[in-house]
Amino acid sequence: EDTFEAETANREVVEARKRQLDEWRAWRERVEKDLKAQRVELGLPEDPNAAQRKKDEAEDTVIE
Amino acid sequence: MRPILLQGHERSLTQIKYNKDGDLLFSTAKDHVICAWYSVNGERLGTYHGHQGALWTVDIDPTSTLLATGAADNTIKIWDVKTGKSLKTWDFPTAVKRVEFSEDGTLLLAVTEARMGFLGTLVVFPIIVDVEAQQADAPLFTITFRESKATVAAWSYLNKYIITGHEDGSVSQYDGKSGELIQDIQAHEIGTAGQITDIQMAPDRTYFVTASKDKTAKIIDVDNLKVLKTFVTDTPLNTAALTPKKDFVILGGGQEARDVTTTSQRQGKFEARFYHKIFEDEIGRVRGHFGPLNTIAVHPQGTGYASGGEDGYVRVHHFDKPYFDFTYEVERMKA
Numbered sequence: 001e002d003t004f005e006a007e008t009a010n011r012e013v014v015e016a017r018k019r020q021l022d023e024w025r026a027w028r029e030r031v032e033k034d035l036k037a038q039r040v041e042l043g044l045p046e047d048p049n050a051a052q053r054k055k056d057e058a059e060d061t062v063i064e
Numbered sequence: 065m066r067p068i069l070l071q072g073h074e075r076s077l078t079q080i081k082y083n084k085d086g087d088l089l090f091s092t093a094k095d096h097v098i099c100a101w102y103s104v105n106g107e108r109l110g111t112y113h114g115h116q117g118a119l120w121t122v123d124i125d126p127t128s129t130l131l132a133t134g135a136a137d138n139t140i141k142i143w144d145v146k147t148g149k150s151l152k153t154w155d156f157p158t159a160v161k162r163v164e165f166s167e168d169g170t171l172l173l174a175v176t177e178a179r180m181g182f183l184g185t186l187v188v189f190p191i192i193v194d195v196e197a198q199q200a201d202a203p204l205f206t207i208t209f210r211e212s213k214a215t216v217a218a219w220s221y222l223n224k225y226i227i228t229g230h231e232d233g234s235v236s237q238y239d240g241k242s243g244e245l246i247q248d249i250q251a252h253e254i255g256t257a258g259q260i261t262d263i264q265m266a267p268d269r270t271y272f273v274t275a276s277k278d279k280t281a282k283i284i285d286v287d288n289l290k291v292l293k294t295f296v297t298d299t300p301l302n303t304a305a306l307t308p309k310k311d312f313v314i315l316g317g318g319q320e321a322r323d324v325t326t327t328s329q330r331q332g333k334f335e336a337r338f339y340h341k342i343f344e345d346e347i348g349r350v351r352g353h354f355g356p357l358n359t360i361a362v363h364p365q366g367t368g369y370a371s372g373g374e375d376g377y378v379r380v381h382h383f384d385k386p387y388f389d390f391t392y393e394v395e396r397m398k399a
Contacts, residue, residue: 017394024342
């Protein structure tokens with residue numbers, strides 16, 4: 001019976017974490033989409049770090 | 065995760081900041097000097113001399129060209145990062161407690177102290193990111209705090225909002241262009257017990273983490289000021305930082321030595337506390353400082369962090385494999 005209770009408690013914790021993770025990821029997806037839309041509206045690149053990353057990659061290539 | 069100890073300050077640390085690339089670290093302390101360090105090995109790159117009082121705050125623009133500092137000598141200074149030359153000084157009637165560049169580097173906000181008949185303010189200056197440029201003399205606008213003074217402030221994404229954290233535990237959202245108040249919330253315990261000691265933005269500046277004397281830290285949505293997560297600790301907090309790559313927050317604080325009866329037993333036991341950002345659980349601690357942690361900064365690529373203590377030391381940590389491997393079962397299931 002103790003084992004059963006412990007398993008139920010564990011399952012509840014896991015379920016709660018799943019819910020928290022899903023909620024967080026859904027919220028992030030929404031926020032990131034909104035931010036991209038606002039950046040595009042202002043005529044900015046969708047990803048502010050894309051240009052920098054491209055530059056870094058180019059520099060890396062030269063070194064190689 | 066063996067830390068590198070940076071010895072260069074003679075007084076307690078007040079703020080540390082990485083530059084955007086994460087190769088440099090800037091630190092301010094109550095000893096009037098700003099230090100620049102190579103984050104990889106802790107070698108000191110240089111110092112910036114000119115302030116006549118304790119330094120409270122530092123920030124570096126996204127291109128690592130200009131450094132901004134605020135001090136108890138009632139000034140903000142702009143420095144040439146490379147040469148260490150002071151390029152501009154703005155004078156105020158009271159101390160400057162916090163400075164921060166906007167994400168595009170074109171604006172600088174500063175929080176000034178309330179004292180001797182002067183109300184606390186927040187000022188915003190236009191910035192030209194060029195060491196040859198003549199910076200403006202006057203701010204674009206000033207926000208005056210009539211009720212509770214602001215202690216910290218930060219820019220949101222796209223400079224849309226200015227977020228301020230206050231002495232009374234409240235958080236306010238102002239329009240980033242006009243300085244008009246949009247809304248405020250009682251994010252932490254009301255009164256000085258809930259004083260907000262730090263605000264740090266997420267990398268994309270769509271949410272932020274607060275640290276408070278009420279022993280909690282909170283994650284708040286920058287658009288609607290909704291509290292999304294709460295981290296409960298057993299000590300007053302001075303600082304809170306978010307880690308890119310991993311979903312963690314790092315919290316720092318501790319009781320002042322004079323408030324603790326068992327000081328001798330606590331030598332070197334002031335800890336940085338790691339919490340899971342989504343599940344709100346404490347997952348680990350890193351000890352080492354001999355006094356409360358005043359400031360924590362995370363490497364922008366999430367590869368390490370640095371903490372600055374009341375003990376006058378900066379400790380730089382590079383995360384190792386177990387840190388990156390750590391995941392909850394549900395995270396692995398839903399990867």
